[in-house]
Amino acid sequence: MTRLDRVEQTSARFTGPPLTPRTAVIWSVLRAELERRAGDRLTVLDVGGGTGGFAVPLAQAGHGVTVVDASPDALAALTRRAAEAGVADRVRAVQGDGDALAGLVEPASVDLVLCHSVLEVVDDPAPVVAALVTALRPGGAASVLVAGQAAAALGRAMNGHLDVAAALAAAPTGTAGPRDTLRRRYDADRAAALLAAAGLTVEEIHGVRVLADLLPAAVADGQQAALVELERALAARPPYRDLAAQLHLFARRPA
Ligand SMILES: C[S@@+](CC[C@H](N)C(=O)[O-])C[C@H]1O[C@@H](n2cnc3c(N)ncnc32)[C@H](O)[C@@H]1O
Numbered sequence: 525m526t527r528l529d530r531v532e533q534t535s536a537r538f539t540g541p542p543l544t545p546r547t548a549v550i551w552s553v554l555r556a557e558l559e560r561r562a563g564d565r566l567t568v569l570d571v572g573g574g575t576g577g578f579a580v581p582l583a584q585a586g587h588g589v590t591v592v593d594a595s596p597d598a599l600a601a602l603t604r605r606a607a608e609a610g611v612a613d614r615v616r617a618v619q620g621d622g623d624a625l626a627g628l629v630e631p632a633s634v635d636l637v638l639c640h641s642v643l644e645v646v647d648d649p650a651p652v653v654a655a656l657v658t659a660l661r662p663g664g665a666a667s668v669l670v671a672g673q674a675a676a677a678l679g680r681a682m683n684g685h686l687d688v689a690a691a692l693a694a695a696p697t698g699t700a701g702p703r704d705t706l707r708r709r710y711d712a713d714r715a716a717a718l719l720a721a722a723g724l725t726v727e728e729i730h731g732v733r734v735l736a737d738l739l740p741a742a743v744a745d746g747q748q749a750a751l752v753e754l755e756r757a758l759a760a761r762p763p764y765r766d767l768a769a770q771l772h773l774f775a776r777r778p779a
Contacts, residue, residue: 573589
């Protein structure tokens with residue numbers, strides 16, 4: 525039985541936000557961890573957590589969440605959102621750089637760390653991942669979301685930019701040169717190796733947005749529930765997983 529199957533049996537207790545094709549797979553994985561720790565008030569750290577799309581629902585579920593983000597505007601929006609949701613007392617906004625995380629968070633104090641869509645933009649991902657591990661208690665879990673290289677290459681090709689697609693597919697960084705908006709993209713093996721090198725045990729890898737970005741908007745919007753189900757069905761299965769726009773890795777600091 526997979527984590528996604530298990531959560532089907534347990535998700536009634538934590539409803540969380542409405543599931544969308546962009547978030548359903550991630551929430552399924554996170555819900556399973558929350559259910560595993562049911563009854564505990566977790567200490568959560570969301571690095572690059574932005575406006576709180578994950579932080580606020582986790583706070584609503586009763587957990588204490590610290591969001592470290594470089595953007596004051598994002599943190600202001602997070603603070604408003606937390607207040608509107610009635611969880612201001614469980615959400616702490618810290619302006620800071622993921623590259624300097626070690627100085628912002630007490631070592632071995634965190635049960636669950638989120639690092640979503642950040643490792644693609646920081647100067648150097650290895651020290652950031654090392655800092656995530658340092659922040660985690662032994663046995664604590666990491667939810668890491670990174671951009672997928674294959675989907676980006678296919679996307680460029682489908683838009684007619686075959687030279688860019690070729691460069692992107694061949695580049696060890698998974699980027700298309702200096703004009704690329706991201707500094708790096710990953711395949712599943714490279715992303716897993718990054719986490720393993722820092723001492724994390726990778727437990728699961730899922731594709732996020734296997735189909736969502738490929739479908740015409742009328743289909744994606746008109747059949748959202750069916751699309752969510754299909755994304756969940758394909759998320760763990762290569763080759764679909766490996767063509768997703770993003771790769772989600774769930775890993776743990778050994779106890
Ligand atoms: C694409 S957004 C992702 C937001 C959120 N994690 C999510 O998945 O919805 C990237 C976030 O990372 C923040 N960020 C970018 N570089 C950062 C850095 N070096 N340190 C901390 N946060 C950073 C940005 O301000 C932004 O809020």
